[in-house]
Amino acid sequence: MKKVLGLLLFIFSFLFIHGQKFSIEGKVSDYEKKTVENATVYLIKQKDSSIINYTATNKEGKFSLKTDAVSESSVLKIDADKLVSYSKKLDKIEQSLTLGEIILDKNQISDIEEVKITVSPIKIKKDTIEFNASAIKVRPDSNIEELLKNINGVEIDNDGKITINGKEVDQIMINGKPFFDKDGKIALKNIPADIIKNIQFTTTKTKEEELNGKTPKSENATINFNIDEKKNKGLLSKITAGYGSDKRYEGNAFLSYFKDKTKISLIASSNNINSQGFSNDDVFDSMGSRNSGNSENSGNKSKGIRKSTTIGINYSDVLSKDVDLDALGINRTESNLQTASKSSKITFLPTNTLKTDSENNAENISEQYGFNSSVKIKADSLNTIYFSPVFSTSKTSGKRNSKSSTFKDEALLNESQSYNNTDSESNTFSPSLFFSKKFKKKRRFFNASINTSITQAKDNNLIQSQTIFFENPNQNDIRNQLSQTKKQTNNYGFNIKYSEPITDSMSINFGLNYESKRDLNARNVNDFDENTGNYSLNNINLSNSLEQKNNELSPEITLEINKKKFNLWASAGIDIVNLNLDAIFNGKQYDLEKKYFLPDYNIGLQYKISENTRLSIYNSSNYTIPSAERLIPYVDTSDPLVTNEGNSNLKNTWSNSTNILINNHNVPKGINYHVNAGFTYNNNDITNYSYYDESGKQFITYRNISGNKMANLGAGFTKTFKWKDNKFSIRPRASFSYRYNKGYINGQEFTGNSYTFSPGINLTYDKKDKINIKPSYRINYSFSDYKNYSVENIKNTYQTFRLELTNYFLSTNLFFGNDFEYNTSSNIAPGFKRDFYFWNTSMGYSFYKKQITAKIKVYDVLNQNQSVKRNITASYVEDREDLILKRYIMFSLTMKLNKFTGKKKK
Secondary structure, three states: OOHHHHHHHHHHOOOOOOOOOOOEEEEEOOOOOOOOOOOOOEEEOOOOOOEEEEEEEOOOOOOEEEOOOEOOEEEEEEEEEOOOOOOEEEEEEEEOOOEEEEEEEEOOOOOOOOOOOOOOOOHHHHHHHEEEEEHOOOOOOEEEHHHOOOOOOEEOOOOOEEEOEEEEEEEEEEEEEEEEEOOOHHHHHOOOHHHHHEEEEEOOHHHHHHHHHOOOOOOOOEEEEEOHHHHHHHHHHHEEEEEEHHEEEEEEEEEEEEEEOOEEEEEEEOOOOOOOOOOOOOOOHHHOOOOOOOOOOOOOOEEEEEEEEEEEEEEEEHHHHHHHEEEEEEEEEEEEEEEEEEEEEEEEEEOOOOEEEEEEEEEEEEEEEEEEEEEEEEEEOOEEEEEEEEEEEEEEEEEEEEEEEOOOOOOOEEEEEEEEEEEEEEEEEEEOOOOOOOEEOOEEEEEEEEEEEEEEEEEEEEEEEEEEEEEOOOOOEEEEEEEEEEEEEEEEEEEEEEEEEOOOOOOEEEEEEEEEEEEEEEEEEEEEEEOOOOEEEEEOOOOEEEEEEEEEEEEEEEEEOOOOOOOEEEEEEEEEEEEEEEEEEEOOEEEEHHHHHEEEEEEEEEEOOOOOOOEEEEEEEHHHHHOOOHHHHEEEEEEEEEEEEOOOOOOOOEEEEEEEEEEEEEEEEEEEEEEEEEEEEEEEEEEEEEEEEOOEEEEEEEEEEOOOOEEEEEEEEEEEEOOOOEEEEEEEEEEEEEEEEEEEOOOEEEEEEEEEEEEEEEEEEEEEEOOOEEEEEEEEEEEEEEEOOOEEEEEEEEEEEEEEEEEOOOOEEEEEEEEEEEEEEEEOOOEEEEEEEEEEEEEEEEEEOEEEEEEEEOOOOOOOEEEEEEEEEOOOEEEEEEEEEEOEEEEEEEEEOOOOOOOOOO
């Protein structure tokens, strides 16, 4: 542990001490002696045109390009729209240079020293950085993900998360539009690199920021790939079919036709190996998605064995010069998910502990249809309308068996077993309308939006359960019931906002938001009548109905200041809430009416410390209203082992959060780092006030408690080395979190302090077209101490080592991939395995101009894959093991066929 901390401290010390030594400065003007803003200034190596560094001119046309000493010939180049480019050859850079005023001509080539370069590799357009795809050297058969991997400042980690200069990418576009989904995984894996003209990086914008040209506040980034006009008509296709042991199979197809602004795409997939199908890795296929459930980042999506079939079609087009169809999509998904789990849960009480062992297995079959559309209508140069309707419908049927036993000091308190058979269906319609109006005065605009969501759902649930209490047999609970539930939720929202500029950098916004929500819930429970053989005996205690109306009016005022060095905004508002509730529980009528006046505020600062370093600070405060179920003082006995009771005296929870982020990207040095810190404090937190009786049955009501807080600190560093065809990256990471939690257990107040420290390191070595090695190690150390508990502290250490190795032979036609992982946990309950090995391997050969690939792969070679994880909370520790996919062998064939044409040169 000390060695890891020492390494991290050394790296950050090295980073801050070693900066860039020299600068090249100048001023850019046009042929009329007017300053040129946002001209792209970049320094490249003469031998291969690789970028050393780049910047842009400011409002005065001045620039300062930072660089280290350069011992080989380089070229300084300046590009600006509608002006002749400037080039200057530099034999060596051993000191700072001042070039004075540089004038870009309009009609004739300047007589300054020039060097011929085929393409301009980079352009800077305000908040957008654009890379010329032809200047990025990748294999002819590469996809667009390979383009990203060869751009300095872009990182793609083992889980596929993309960051650009420290910003996480949350949206990937093709020709400015989503390609099926915003995360862009389908596009990254299936669109070839050789049809792309340029790649644009920009800060992610909201619809308001996009249509009104406002400075974006997001800390995320968007990537847009523009297709070359010469290849703007074509067909992309990728079809895979595979079959293996244990009747495992997969089949998927991707087809996309595009012509100018028109794009029609089709995806289809069917498999029983938990695969998405159409966004798989070329070497590891779906095995790279880590169906192992032991990973610290694994969620419920990796548990169980799923058989699924998906088909979807997406269409986008420019219908006219004023009507742009961003997306029109229809999809159908059918799945069968089998799950099974066992768990051992230790609940801490002031004087003793309770141990609950449980097992569950379930099967769920679902069918879902979805429709989504979005269209932008430009009424004129000042008015824009954006309309986006979404509709989905689904049907689900499922069966579930479960059993549990609770012990106190080895004495059995209760046993429970149950069977559930459920059929449900739901329909959701969510249209949204956004209107934007600009004015002739710059930065004055008006926005209005209407958002609606209507959801209807119903389900029938057959329940057969038996719960035995050994200490008090009078509490024994035997059920054979049919529960029928109907729900309807209607949401209507209206928002208006007006922005008025005060100065050239300051503006004030006035906003008003109105939201109306109505919930209708009805639950009818009937017991089985042995005399009639039907479920006809109404159970009043478990049947209920609820109608809830929420009307919320929220005026808000925001002040924004946008400077070249910083963006600052502060908003304050008040939520005026009117809550009405009519309900029947346990045969009793409950009426509730409350009004709230809840202030909130939000402050943000984005500061440009230097050309490469950004500081972001956010602080916000808000109130949260208790849910209706917690406010109504009724007794809920729907769970035989847990009885809940509401509390009408609950107060609103107040929360205050502060987050600080510093990120730095140094493209020429290949260095990125970030440091983030956060703190949250809650007042009047709503927590469970519970106790257990002598039979182990839990009774819960709710109380407010103040003083809960949470703090976190994280840091990451990346250094990339490049030489010839070699690339090596080192990525140490570390995070620390602290949580102070107050609550109640068995009628007594407790306090808990939880600490988690998680350092790790990722390494990547890539020799182009030869070998790729990705080792990584991560350790998660957690410690918790308690007061007023039967235990004083709990410790656990979880470690993961992973190695991904890919070799290429015969000019990359033959590849051999191995993906290995080792997991171990220091403290876990008896009956659960502490450690295991997980190994996937794949071998493939491409032929017929790499259009066909034959592949054999083995998932979980050692047949040790498992999902065991320890979850530590303030009131219990749970060890859980889930059913997941295990070893199979599969042979597959993949065929790619891409054909392109485009505009002919005049």
